[in-house]
Amino acid sequence: MHSIYARINNFSAFLSSCILTLLGAIALSSFLFTANPQGDLSVLSVKVYPGNSRRQPGLSQEYTFVNFNISADLTPLFHWNTKQLFLYLQAEYTDAKGVRNDVVIWDRIVRRKEEAVINVVGRNKYVFRDISHSFKNVPPANYSLQYNLMPHVGVLTYGEAGRTTEPVPFPPAQDFVSR
Structure with a gap:
């Protein structure tokens, strides 16, 4: 036994x-379960301002501020195996030296299906600057709304929910006027 x-x-x-x-x-x-969420992304304005670098005092740095409008319905991505969505706005551009850059300038975590209809009018949440310290002679940037679907069980799924129709140029740096 x-x-x-x-x-x-x-x-x-x-x-x-x-x-x-x-x-x-x-x-x-x-x-x-494959879904194709649809979203609309428009960049309202892009402004470049000079500033000082915090890490290297005395070195001038250009900072870019992007005002955008996002409207997207991401409810088709939610099913019984969806834990949460990581949603982010990404700027894709090539710098003056020809190096391709992808910069996350805004993000949000969506945990429930009820929160999956996104309507945001805002500006970048994170600092947007180039490693060369200037956006002079940089070609226009494309902006895209990306998502990362995190399931309870299984592999992470990446996708795109929206993209600007045309590249948005970087304007010349403006003087910052404080009021």
């Missing part, structure tokens, strides 16, 4: 095999 420890070991091995098989089936089934 088997001892009680052998029976507990057999039962727990069978139970863990069943749970792992179920989790694998859930992860594979999430590939069947």
Whole structure:
């Protein structure tokens, strides 16, 4: 006969095999649920201002402020395996030396389906500056609304919900006027 420890070991091995098989089936089934969320992204204005670098005193740096309007319906992305969405606005541009840059300038975490209809009029949440310290002779930038779907079980899914129709140019730096 088997001892009680052998029976507990057999039962727990069978139970863990069943749970792992179920989790694998859930992860594979999430590939069947594909959604194409639609959003509208428009850049209202882009302003470039000179400033001082905090890390290197005496060095001038140009900072860009982007005012944008986002309206998107992301409810098709929510299903039984969606834990949350990480939503972010990304600026894509090539600097004066020809290096391609992708900069996140705004983000939001959406945890429930009720919060998945996004209507935001705002400006960049994070500092937008170029490593060359200037946006002079930089070609226009494209802006896109990206998302990262985080499931309860399975792989992370990345996608795009909206994009500007035309590239938005960087204006020349303005003098900052304080009031």
